[in-house]
Amino acid sequence: MSILVDDRTSLVVQGITGNEGSFHTLRNRDYGTAVVAGVTPGKAGQDVDGIPVFDTVARAVAETGANTSMIFVPPRFAADAILEAVDAGVALVVCITEGIPVRDMATVHSSLKGSSTRLVGPNCPGVISPGVANVGIIPGEICTPGSVGLVSRSGTLVYQIVHELTQRGIGQSTCVGMGGDPVHGVGFVEALELFQADPATEVIVLTGEIGGDDEERAAVSIEEHVTKPVVGYIAGFEAPPGKRMGHAGAIVTGSSGTAAAKAEALEAVGVAVGRNPTQVAELVEERLR
Amino acid sequence: MDLYEHMGKDLFRAHGIPTPRGIVAGSAAEAAAAAEELGGGAVVKVQVQVGGRGKGGGVAICDTPPDAAAAAERMLGSDFKGFPVTRVLVEERLPIAREFYTSLLLDRSAGDHLAMMTAEGGVEIEELARTRPDALRRVRIDPLVGLRTYHVRELAGTLPPDARDGAGEVVRAMHELLVDRDATLVEINPLVQLEDGRVVALDAKVTIDDNALWRHPDLEALRSEFPIDEVEARAKERGLQYVKLDGDVGIIGNGAGLVMATLDVVAQAGAKAANFLDVGGGASADQMATALEVVLSDPAVTVVLVNIFGGITRCDLVARGVLEALDRIEARVPIVVRLDGTNAEEGRRILQGAAHPRIVPAANMIAAAEEAADLARTAA
Numbered sequence: 260m261s262i263l264v265d266d267r268t269s270l271v272v273q274g275i276t277g278n279e280g281s282f283h284t285l286r287n288r289d290y291g292t293a294v295v296a297g298v299t300p301g302k303a304g305q306d307v308d309g310i311p312v313f314d315t316v317a318r319a320v321a322e323t324g325a326n327t328s329m330i331f332v333p334p335r336f337a338a339d340a341i342l343e344a345v346d347a348g349v350a351l352v353v354c355i356t357e358g359i360p361v362r363d364m365a366t367v368h369s370s371l372k373g374s375s376t377r378l379v380g381p382n383c384p385g386v387i388s389p390g391v392a393n394v395g396i397i398p399g400e401i402c403t404p405g406s407v408g409l410v411s412r413s414g415t416l417v418y419q420i421v422h423e424l425t426q427r428g429i430g431q432s433t434c435v436g437m438g439g440d441p442v443h444g445v446g447f448v449e450a451l452e453l454f455q456a457d458p459a460t461e462v463i464v465l466t467g468e469i470g471g472d473d474e475e476r477a478a479v480s481i482e483e484h485v486t487k488p489v490v491g492y493i494a495g496f497e498a499p500p501g502k503r504m505g506h507a508g509a510i511v512t513g514s515s516g517t518a519a520a521k522a523e524a525l526e527a528v529g530v531a532v533g534r535n536p537t538q539v540a541e542l543v544e545e546r547l548r
Numbered sequence: 549m550d551l552y553e554h555m556g557k558d559l560f561r562a563h564g565i566p567t568p569r570g571i572v573a574g575s576a577a578e579a580a581a582a583a584e585e586l587g588g589g590a591v592v593k594v595q596v597q598v599g600g601r602g603k604g605g606g607v608a609i610c611d612t613p614p615d616a617a618a619a620a621e622r623m624l625g626s627d628f629k630g631f632p633v634t635r636v637l638v639e640e641r642l643p644i645a646r647e648f649y650t651s652l653l654l655d656r657s658a659g660d661h662l663a664m665m666t667a668e669g670g671v672e673i674e675e676l677a678r679t680r681p682d683a684l685r686r687v688r689i690d691p692l693v694g695l696r697t698y699h700v701r702e703l704a705g706t707l708p709p710d711a712r713d714g715a716g717e718v719v720r721a722m723h724e725l726l727v728d729r730d731a732t733l734v735e736i737n738p739l740v741q742l743e744d745g746r747v748v749a750l751d752a753k754v755t756i757d758d759n760a761l762w763r764h765p766d767l768e769a770l771r772s773e774f775p776i777d778e779v780e781a782r783a784k785e786r787g788l789q790y791v792k793l794d795g796d797v798g799i800i801g802n803g804a805g806l807v808m809a810t811l812d813v814v815a816q817a818g819a820k821a822a823n824f825l826d827v828g829g830g831a832s833a834d835q836m837a838t839a840l841e842v843v844l845s846d847p848a849v850t851v852v853l854v855n856i857f858g859g860i861t862r863c864d865l866v867a868r869g870v871l872e873a874l875d876r877i878e879a880r881v882p883i884v885v886r887l888d889g890t891n892a893e894e895g896r897r898i899l900q901g902a903a904h905p906r907i908v909p910a911a912n913m914i915a916a917a918e919e920a921a922d923l924a925r926t927a928a
Contacts, residue, residue: 360760368659413805
C-alpha cells in the first residue's frame, strides 16, 4: 500500500511533448507507472514513444480512463492546465511547473474547494511509491520499497533523506514532494492524515524549512490525529533572517517562521527533530526497531 | 519584489488612494528644494526595502528647507539596517487628527486574501493583534468572489463614523491594486484622518509577486532602481541564487533546501558559511564553473564546499564543471566536493582521474562539512 500514487494510477501528462515533459514521462513509464496519455494543444493524433497525444485533458480521460495528471506546461499556462485537469475529473493532479503567479494559484485553490480532486504542488518534484509508481522527477533509483512515509517542502531534501534511508536499508511507502510555493495543494496536514491511514506506513518523516507556518500547523495536527511515530527535519537554522516589510504577514501567522520556532513546535508534540539528514535517518531507524 | 514607499504611492495615486504630496530627492540640495516647493516644512523619509523606519531614525519631521537638507544628508550618507540609501522621499506635512492601520495580503496558509483594519494605528500592531484581537477586524476574501460591499462595511465599521466612507474607498482601491498589479501585500501604516476629515495614506508598503512580473513590464523595469550587490547581480544573471553571508566557507549546492541544510551542517561542524548559493536544478558544467567563480570572488572565502545531490542534475556534469572552472580561474583555496545521486560514481571517477591538487573529495554530507570546517580552521 501507499498514498496518492499506486498500481491503480493511470497517468496523463500535460505538456508531454516538451523537453522535460517527454524526458520524465518516459522515465516514469520505465519505472512502471501506467502512462496512458499526453496532452499538448494542437498536437492531437501524434504520439510520444507510443503514448497517444490529445488536445484536451477531457478527451484524454474519455479515451484512456486516466485518473491522474502530471503537469509540465510553462508557468503562464500552468494554472489553466490545473483547472482543466480538475474539470476533466481526475482524482490527482501533480504540478511540477515552477514560477506560477500566486494570484493564479489563489484562484485555483479557491476553485478546488469542494472538489474531489487533490493537487500536489506546484513547484514540486512529485510523488513516488517505490517499486510501484513514480509520478514526477524524483529519481527512482535512490528509493526502495518499505514502510517510511516522507513528506517534504524541499525537493533536493527528499532526495537527500531518501538516500540516507535507503543506504541503511530502510525503505519508503511513499515520498511526497509538496513543493515550496506559498499557495499549494496537499500540505503536511493532509499528507499526515493519509500516512496515518495507510497500513503500509509505520513511521512518518516530515521535512520542513524556514518561512510560513506549515510546520506549526502540522504540529497541531500531529497532536490531535497522528499516533504513528513522526521524525522531523527543519532546514535553515543558519539561513540569513529574511527582511520584513510590514506587520501583516506576522499578524496572520503569529509565528516568526524561524527554523528554531518550527523545531520547537514539533518537539512540543513529541516529534523527534533531527539536526541534519543523517540524524533523521538514525531517528527513523530507532523507531522502526 | 518589495517596492520603495514612493513607488507604492505612485501605484496608490494611480488607483485613487489619497497620499500626501511628495518629491523624491537624491541629494541634500534636492531635498531642500523639495521642501521649499512643499511650503517649507516637510517630512523626510528614507527609501529602503525594509520596514521599521519610524523607530530606526528613518523619518524626520523638518520645519525648514535647511532642516530637510540636513536630514537628507544624514540619511543618504549611511546605510539603513544594512540597506544602502540612494534616495529619500520629501513630503508635505499634514494636520493629522487620527491614525488607523489597514492591510490587504495574500494569506499563504489559507490561499485566499485577507484584509485587516483597526482604529488603533500608531501602536504596536502585532502586539494589538495578540492581546486584543477584537480591536483588529479581519475579513477573508475569496479570490473567485472578490471584494464585496459587506466586506468593506465590516472593515470600515471599526473606524469613527466620519472616517468610514473615506477608508472604505481606500480599501476598494487597495483590492483593485492587489488584483490588477499582482501584489501580495498592500499595507498602510498609518492610514490617517486629517483635521478636515479626509482619509490619507501616510505610508505605502507594496510587495509584487516576482512570478507575475512578466504581466507588468512597468513594474519589472523598477527592478534596476534597487541597489544590488555586484556579485549577487552577476550570479542572478546566470540563473544562480547567491546571498552573501559573513563566514569563510564558500557554499555551492543544488536546491534551496539542500543548500540551507548545508549551511546548518557547516555550522554544526563549527565553521561559518560565507554565502548561500543555489545552482538550481539541471546544473550544467558552465553553471558550475560560474558558481565557483562567483564564490571565489569573495576574498573572505578560505575553503569551498560543493554539495550536490543529483536528481535532474547529473553529477558527471557537475564534476566536469568543477574541472572546467579550475581551467578558467585560479583556485586559491581547497574545494571539498561531495557528489551523490544521478551518475555520482561517474562524477567521482572524473574528479579522481583529474587528481587536481585543490580538490578534496568527501564521502558524504557530514564528512564534507567537517572536512571544510577543518580546512577553514587551518587557514584562519
